[in-house]
Amino acid sequence: QVQLVQSGAEVKKPGASVKVSCKASGYTFTGNYLHWVRQAPGQGLEWMGWINPNSGGTDYAQKFQGRVTMTRDTSISTAYMELNRLRSDDTAVYYCARDRVNYGDYQLDYWGQGTLVTVSS
Amino acid sequence: EIVLTQSPATLSLSPGERVTLSCRASQSVSSYLAWYQQKPGQAPRLLIYEASKRATGTPARFSGSGSGTDFTLTISSLEPEDFAVYYCQQRSTFGQGTRLEIK
Numbered sequence: 226q227v228q229l230v231q232s233g234a235e236v237k238k239p240g241a242s243v244k245v246s247c248k249a250s251g252y253t254f255t256g257n258y259l260h261w262v263r264q265a266p267g268q269g270l271e272w273m274g275w276i277n278p279n280s281g282g283t284d285y286a287q288k289f290q291g292r293v294t295m296t297r298d299t300s301i302s303t304a305y306m307e308l309n310r311l312r313s314d315d316t317a318v319y320y321c322a323r324d325r326v327n328y329g330d331y332q333l334d335y336w337g338q339g340t341l342v343t344v345s346s
Numbered sequence: 347e348i349v350l351t352q353s354p355a356t357l358s359l360s361p362g363e364r365v366t367l368s369c370r371a372s373q374s375v376s377s378y379l380a381w382y383q384q385k386p387g388q389a390p391r392l393l394i395y396e397a398s399k400r401a402t403g404t405p406a407r408f409s410g411s412g413s414g415t416d417f418t419l420t421i422s423s424l425e426p427e428d429f430a431v432y433y434c435q436q437r438s439t440f441g442q443g444t445r446l447e448i449k
Contacts, residue, residue, distance in 0.1 A: 262390075270382075270390065270433055270440040286438060320389055325401075331437040332380040334401060336389035 227251040229259075229321050229337035236343045237311050244307040245340045247321030254302035255279040258324035260333055261295065261306045263317040271317075275329060276304055311344045318342075348372055350434055352441035358449040361424050367444045369417045369434035378436060381410055381419045384443075385430045393432075394419060 232246040247259065261273040274285035276295040283295045289308070297304045304321060319340045322333035349372040359365055369379065377397040382390040392401040394410035397417055407422045421428055429448050434441040 269443050270384075270435075272438040272440065322389075325392070325395060330378065331435070332378075332392065332395040333382075333390075333435075334392045334395075336391070339389055 227323065227335045229323060229335055231319075231321060231337040231340045234341040234343070236345065239312055239344055239346055241311050241344075242307060242309045243311060243342050244305055245319050245321075245342070247304045247306070247337050249302045249304070249323070252323075254297075255299060256327050258327075258329040259295075259297070259304045260322045260324060260331070261293075262320045262322055262333070264320070264339075265314070265317040268317075272331075273306070273319075275324070275331075277329070278304060308342075311342075313344050316342065316344045348375060348436055348439050350436060350439050350441035352432075352434055352444045354444060355442070356445045356447060358447045359424055360449045361426055363424050365421045365424060365446065367419045367432055367446075369412075369419070369441050371415045371417070371436060374414045375436040377413050379410075379412070379417050380435045381408075382433045382435065383428075383430045384433065390433065 228250045230248045235243050255278045258275045260275045263271050276283045278297045292309050294307045321337040323335040325332045325334040351370045353368045379397045381394040384390040393404045398410045409420045431443045431445050433443045
């Protein structure tokens with residue numbers, strides 16, 4: 226069965242960086258784009274970007290351009306999302322989610338359990 | 347950038363009732379619209395993709411319709427487990443969500 230398992234909660238100070246991992250299993254890792262979506266406490270869903278695990282190509286939301294980097298390691302079927310220069314309003318649950326098809330149609334059929342990132346001085 | 351507006355923000359209903367949630371796009375999005383259900387403390391779950399196709403495991407009481415700018419998610423008879431927040435999504439844009447509460 227398809228599973229996306231994310232790394233554990235993080236507490237960071239403003240200005241620091243965080244790197245969240247997402248380990249995939251149960252399907253061919255390079256066959257589907259992986260997206261990152263975040264959710265601030267009590268708020269809605271916000272799309273951050275995707276990575277094509279096959280090519281390593283990425284597309285980021287304009288809001289995060291210059292601050293986010295998405296990478297992958299195909300040898301261990303794991304994707305990563307690194308967010309730099311953290312601010313208090315980056316406090317959120319960060320999710321990885323699999324694209325339903327292999328060309329990125331943004332319809333996300335499997336989600337990780339989420340990683341809470343808390344930014345606080 | 348496309349804006350998705352969901353209405354209403356909150357609905358209070360009883361089990362067994364029929365409910366229709368609305369999602370309106372600021373410009374045509376063809377049929378590439380998805381619906382998700384999210385329960386407290388859980389990740390979202392894909393219910394409907396391409397506006398009207400049920401995802402694997404989605405019960406038949408859920409149906410989606412619409413194209414262009416106006417879309418709806420209908421639950422034919424509410425079960426206790428259906429009380430949650432529902433989001434529509436078109437590519438990189440999510441609606442703000444509709445909260446379905448037990449009356």
